[in-house]
Amino acid sequence: MKTKNTQWATLKGSRGQGVKGSSNYSPQPIGLSMLYAIRYTLCISLLFGFFGCTSTEELTRLQQSVNSLNIELNRYKAETDGKLSALSKDSQTLGKQVINMSASADNRENNAKMMLGKLDELEHQLQVYWNETKTEINALKKSGTKPQANAPIAPLPQPVDDAKYEASYREAFDTFQKGSYEESVEKFTQFISKYSKTPLAPNAYFWLGESYMNLKNYDNAILNFQEVCDKYPKSDKVPRALLSQAEAFSYLKDKKSSITIFKKVIELYPKSEEAIIADRKLRNLNP
DSSP states (O other), X not given: OHHHHHHHHHHHHHHHHHHHTOTTOOOOOOOHHHHHHHHHHHHHHHHHHHHHHHHHHHHHHXXXXXXXXXXXXXHHHHHHHHHHXXXXXXXXXXXXXXXXXXXXXXXXXXXXXXXXXXXXXXXXXHHHHHHHHHHHHXXXXXXXXXXXXXXXXXXXXXXXXXXXXXXXXXHHHHHHHTTXXXXXXXXXXXXXXXXXXXXXHHHHHHHHHHHHHHTTOHHHHHHHHHHHHHHOTTSTTHHHHHHHHHHHHHHTTOHHHHHHXXXXXXXXXXXXXXXXXXXXXXXXXXX
């Protein structure tokens, strides 16, 4: 009887094990450590998923910000380029205006020199006329006779050389005014060799120097301006000769000599027009 019960129990257990799929299956309760592991795994998975989503959103927003900055930068660059272009045009315009002003100032100086040359000739003619008149009056006083009213005064015979040197000077100066500077160099040189003791000799040296200046032969210009100063120190042409000499040194890049002579003009002839020009030239040399 005991044997049958034992067999029955064994058969019952075998059926139960067959349902579980294993002959050695025995159900075990789930422990706390297993639950913690599952929870930890789930939390880690959720965190990774959360941070993965967050990083993607941040990257999207960052890309959008970069795109916005690029657009803003391009707009700013376009505006800056426009402003720089406008400034460049303004700078070019101002540069042209400065050049035009400088050229205008040079033209005024050249015109002034031409006018001064004509005035020199007129002054000389007046001086000659005055000397002739004085000579004739003195001669009449010595003879004891008085000139009759409205009676024509016979001019004193003029030496042939006087008539020639005036015509020679006028011819040389006319060639200078026409811009034929090589020819004016030749004619003024001939004038000086023949009429170095006439009243127009310092003028001839001066305009000879100016002729060389226009030919950009600054060394010879300096020498002829110096001739005016050395041979005719009391001539009205001295301050102008010094001024032109300083300019010639400036063209030769001899700034020191140029500044020295400009200062000399201001010191020796402080109230002259040449002193005003020299002061302006000094400011240009020492901006």
